[in-house]
Amino acid sequence: MKNYIAFLKRFRWxxxxxxxxxxxxxxxxxxxxxxxGSYRIWFGKESKILKDYDxxxxxxxxxxxxxIAFKDEDGIFTQKALSTIKRITDELWKTKYIAxxxxxxxxxxxxxxxxxxEDIVVEDFIxxxxxxxxxxxxxxKAVALDDPLxxxxxxxxDGTTTVISARLTPKVNDKxxxxxxxxxxxxxxxxxxxxxxxxxxxxxxxxxxNKAFVVIGTNDAKIFTPLVIVASIIxxxxxxxxxxxxxxxxxxxxxxxxxxxxVQVLLGYKLNNFTANLPVFVVAIxxxxxxxxxxxxxxxxxxxxxxxxAVFRSMQxxxxxxxxxxxxxxxxxxxxxxxxxxxxxxxxxxxASGAILAFIISVVWMPSVLLLFTKPxxxxxxxxxxxxxxxxxxAFILRNNKRIIYITSFIFLFLGLGIAKVKVxxxxxxxxxxxxxIRQSAExxxxxxxxxxxxxxxxxxGVKDGIKSPKFMKTVERFYRAFQTDFHDVRHLSSLMDTVKxxxxxVDGKDEIPNNQNLIAQYLLLYSLSLPQGxxxxxxxxxxxxxxxxxxxxxxxxxxxDLEMIHFIKDWWQKNTPYSATVQGQTYMFAHMQxxxxxxxxxxxxxxxxxxxxxxxxxxxxxxxLWVFILPNILPVILVxxxxxxxxxxxxxxxxxAGAIIIGVAVxxxxxxxxxxxxxxxxxxxxxxxFDEVLRYAGKAILFTTIILTVSFSLFxxxxxxxxxxxxxxxxxxLAIALVVDVLLLPALLSLADGD
Numbered sequence: 081m082k083n084y085i086a087f088l089k090r091f092r093w094x095x096x097x098x099x100x101x102x103x104x105x106x107x108x109x110x111x112x113x114x115x116x117g118s119y120r121i122w123f124g125k126e127s128k129i130l131k132d133y134d135x136x137x138x139x140x141x142x143x144x145x146x147x148i149a150f151k152d153e154d155g156i157f158t159q160k161a162l163s164t165i166k167r168i169t170d171e172l173w174k175t176k177y178i179a180x181x182x183x184x185x186x187x188x189x190x191x192x193x194x195x196x197x198e199d200i201v202v203e204d205f206i207x208x209x210x211x212x213x214x215x216x217x218x219x220x221k222a223v224a225l226d227d228p229l230x231x232x233x234x235x236x237x238d239g240t241t242t243v244i245s246a247r248l249t250p251k252v253n254d255k256x257x258x259x260x261x262x263x264x265x266x267x268x269x270x271x272x273x274x275x276x277x278x279x280x281x282x283x284x285x286x287x288x289x290n291k292a293f294v295v296i297g298t299n300d301a302k303i304f305t306p307l308v309i310v311a312s313i314i315x316x317x318x319x320x321x322x323x324x325x326x327x328x329x330x331x332x333x334x335x336x337x338x339x340x341x342x343v344q345v346l347l348g349y350k351l352n353n354f355t356a357n358l359p360v361f362v363v364a365i366x367x368x369x370x371x372x373x374x375x376x377x378x379x380x381x382x383x384x385x386x387x388x389x390a391v392f393r394s395m396q397x398x399x400x401x402x403x404x405x406x407x408x409x410x411x412x413x414x415x416x417x418x419x420x421x422x423x424x425x426x427x428x429x430x431x432a433s434g435a436i437l438a439f440i441i442s443v444v445w446m447p448s449v450l451l452l453f454t455k456p457x458x459x460x461x462x463x464x465x466x467x468x469x470x471x472x473x474x475a476f477i478l479r480n481n482k483r484i485i486y487i488t489s490f491i492f493l494f495l496g497l498g499i500a501k502v503k504v505x506x507x508x509x510x511x512x513x514x515x516x517x518i519r520q521s522a523e524x525x526x527x528x529x530x531x532x533x534x535x536x537x538x539x540x541x542g543v544k545d546g547i548k549s550p551k552f553m554k555t556v557e558r559f560y561r562a563f564q565t566d567f568h569d570v571r572h573l574s575s576l577m578d579t580v581k582x583x584x585x586x587v588d589g590k591d592e593i594p595n596n597q598n599l600i601a602q603y604l605l606l607y608s609l610s611l612p613q614g615x616x617x618x619x620x621x622x623x624x625x626x627x628x629x630x631x632x633x634x635x636x637x638x639x640x641x642d643l644e645m646i647h648f649i650k651d652w653w654q655k656n657t658p659y660s661a662t663v664q665g666q667t668y669m670f671a672h673m674q675x676x677x678x679x680x681x682x683x684x685x686x687x688x689x690x691x692x693x694x695x696x697x698x699x700x701x702x703x704x705x706l707w708v709f710i711l712p713n714i715l716p717v718i719l720v721x722x723x724x725x726x727x728x729x730x731x732x733x734x735x736x737x738a739g740a741i742i743i744g745v746a747v748x749x750x751x752x753x754x755x756x757x758x759x760x761x762x763x764x765x766x767x768x769x770x771f772d773e774v775l776r777y778a779g780k781a782i783l784f785t786t787i788i789l790t791v792s793f794s795l796f797x798x799x800x801x802x803x804x805x806x807x808x809x810x811x812x813x814x815l816a817i818a819l820v821v822d823v824l825l826l827p828a829l830l831s832l833a834d835g836d
Contacts, residue, residue: 081399085392088448095448099441103335106342113341115301116350117293118257119286119666121422122673129669136536136664137250140629141619142179143536143665144286145247146266149525150279156184156235156242157221162209164277165244171269172246173614177262180614183244184224184234185209188611190582200586202610205230229582232572233633236529243529247619248286259290282521284532286666289508292518293352296801301356304799308360308792309334312367315788320378328449329370335445336438337362340430352423357804361431363792364811365409366438368748368785369402373446375781381457391450397777399443401755404699405748406439411691412743415684421673428684473779474771481828488825496718498725505638506732506803508670509533513800522636531571531633536665537649539628542658547621547628548600553577553593555657556628562652567645569635575628576620579607634667638730642671685717688743700754708829712750712821716742720814729810732803738810746818749786752778753822757830771827779823786819 088095123130137143148168152161162185169183185206193199206220224230225239235242252258263283270281309330316326337359344355351358376397380390413435416428477484509532512519522532539559541552556577564570577593583603585591594600608617620629634645646663653661689710696709720742724731756778760770793815796808 081392081396085388085395085447085451088444089388089451092448092451095445096452099335099445100331103338103342106346107338109342109345110338112345114350115294115297115356116257116352117259117290117297118253119290119669120253120257121350121352123669124420124422124425127420129672132662133664133666133669136538139622139627140536140538142248142250142252143534143631144253145245146178146262146283146285146287147525147532148244148246148266148270149241149282149284149521149529151241151524151528152279153240155221155239157217157224157239159209159212159217160277161242162206162217164273164279165242166206166209168244168269168273172244175246175265175269177249177252177258177265178246179249180247180619181244182234182247182615184230184242186612186615187230187234188615189223190579190586190607192586200583200606200610202607229574229578232530233574241528243525246285253286253290257290259287260294262287263291282524284518284521284525288518288521292512292516296512296516296799297352297356300796300799300801300804301351301359304357304795305359307795308363311791311795312363312788315791316371316784319784319787320374322378324453325374325378328446329367329374331449332370332438332441332446333359333363333366335441336366336434339437340434343433344430349426352426355423355427355430357796358427358430358434360792360796361427362434362438364789365406365413365431365435366442367788368752368781369398369406369438369442370446371785371788372398372402372752372778372781373442374450375784376777377450378457379777379780382459384459387453388451391447394450395443395447397756397759401752402439402442404695404755405751406435408692408695408747408751410435411695412688412747415687415691418683418687472772473775474768477771477824477827478768478831481831484824484828485832488820488828492715492719495722495726498722499718501725501728502721503640503730504732505640505730507636507638508667509636510638511732511802513802513805516800526571526635531569531635533634533636533667534665535632535634535646535649535663535667537630537632537661537663539630539653539659539661541626541628542660544624544626545601546626547576548597548604548625550593550595550597550600552628552659553580553600555659556630557581557593558656559630559652562656563632563645563649566648569637569641570632570645571635572633573630575630576604576617577628577630579617580604583607639671642667646671685743689714692743692747696751699751700758705830705833708826708833709750709754711829712818712826713743713746715821715825716746716814716818719817720810723813724810729806732806735803735806735810738807738814742811742814742818746814746821749782749818749822750826752782753826757827761834767831771831774827775823782819782822786815790815 120130150164152158156162156165165183166185169181169185172178172181185204187205188202189205190200190202193201205224221239224235225237231237234245248262266283266287270283273279274281312333313326313330316329317323320326340362341358344351344358349355373394377390377394380393381387385393410432413428413431416424416431419425419428509519509522514520525532539556541547541549546552556575560573560577564573580593580600580603581591583606584594584599587603588594604617611617621627634642637645646668649661649663653659692713693706693710697703697706700709702709720738721731724735729735753774756774757770760773765773790812793808793811796804799805799808
């Protein structure tokens, strides 16, 4: 170590300025930094869910699109409202990336010709708006509100709210996400209409959701990164009361996250809602190393030790523990790479590399800067320090060790019981705060007209032309009734079965499926030939007419409810029919992603604990005390999950990520405590003296880092993104618990298990 410090001293000026210059050079690449909000980033290229979805789109076309809703308290069937629908519909048809538009005005209304009842007409539901009178609008309203194909689909039950649905062209977002561009094009259409009519337009759908992910991710990065850095600087100033005590540790974390972000950009990665918060995660990773080095250096300087010697002693005391903590932190984050959720996977890589980089900067750049400080520091109560007057901490632990264990065990047992109440659940729309436009739009649509989420149910008849079978069509009808009876969140179902029934009602006067397969085939052919260009029915069935697509409009529900309904669909078709059914669409994809989140939490934490246990065993080589070493790292996770059960926070992606950070920081504090504990014991100090020394050289840094990180992560409670909110709340609670465990329970256990 003496030779290493001598080397740093020799090149201190070069190192002190070279590292910032290198980081600044790399940072120029950040001008190309982008955030990707596409649904595709959540799934790996080899994901079966994504492959199945791509196959669905090849067969039936894109299910992704934009939904525009608005409300008129006087009713939609007025010249003003219908003209607005018509103008927006016409403009959307001409808009780039839009393949099809469905609205009340261009709904293909099937009816008999009043002049010739044997003649079936398929035409736009609303025509000649400008030249029509109130009686025409009244008639259209009466017809629409009696049409099950329209009610809870394009028009609300009370006739005051409508939606316009614009479906995207196939493969529009396959290579790069066009959501922001699509939303800009849409705004050019809706902004003038809003000004002209006074209507408020509510926009939902894939592009709106992707835009929300990008906007929230960008805003969180812009707001919380500076906030966390400023909060950390203020806290470090208050704790150390020295400008260098704030700027040097912050320099370590800033250099680290700028380098990691720059490397991400150079490798072609785009940020997402989680990696956008990478700077904050790096603060958690790097601040502890820097604070421990600075804290011990400052303690020695205040004891009157010369600067070079103080740097040497600080590095001597901290090199091993910060190497070990960096290793275990990197291990904790690296376990996230087992996740099949791509943003979590990439975050694991970035943060694990950040942990290693933070260690290198801490042990190379930071001591080089400290070696530049030759100005004397005021000595604090030198005589007290020299005589090593007891601090009282060790005596307190020894006097109350059993009481500490009993009290903390009771509190922790109570918190732990909450695990039975915790749920693994989420919802894509409810990821966003109530004042975020995408959530407001989805809830407006749900409250006023129909379900804003959709299931794409693909039923396989098993044979070519099988969907034309009366038996098959009647089975689809039975499924409608069963699904809507069992789940009231199913607001509307639609398929070619509805078209067949409509034709039969017009032709035969019976609102039912005909028993003649040829007649069903004729109805479908007639309907297909009557449709205008762009509104064909090839998106409702496959080319062999073997598979039928049923689209379900579903309320916003928790993922557990989604999975329950999806299971019902598959189970119903399997048990009650000779046919089979699968569910596709983005709602289905995000629902199944929850399983991956659960697996991430369970597998990554389990793997992290196993690896950390192995590292602890290698470090301390005391198998009998292994349970004492591991307990402080397990407890914060168990207890915070229990606390989540008591206060009603469900496990989601944010919580899954929080687990890795909790393990990483808890292990950091435990290792610093134990390394200094065993060092003191090896030098012959008794238990009381040992605990006092640990407090003097590690306690302050452990306390400081916990305060800084708890405050920093608590700021995420103000995010508009629920996983970030949950991440911040859960991590802050866990770090507070970890502090109590490390400074009270751990020494109490050691005093009994490893006593004199």
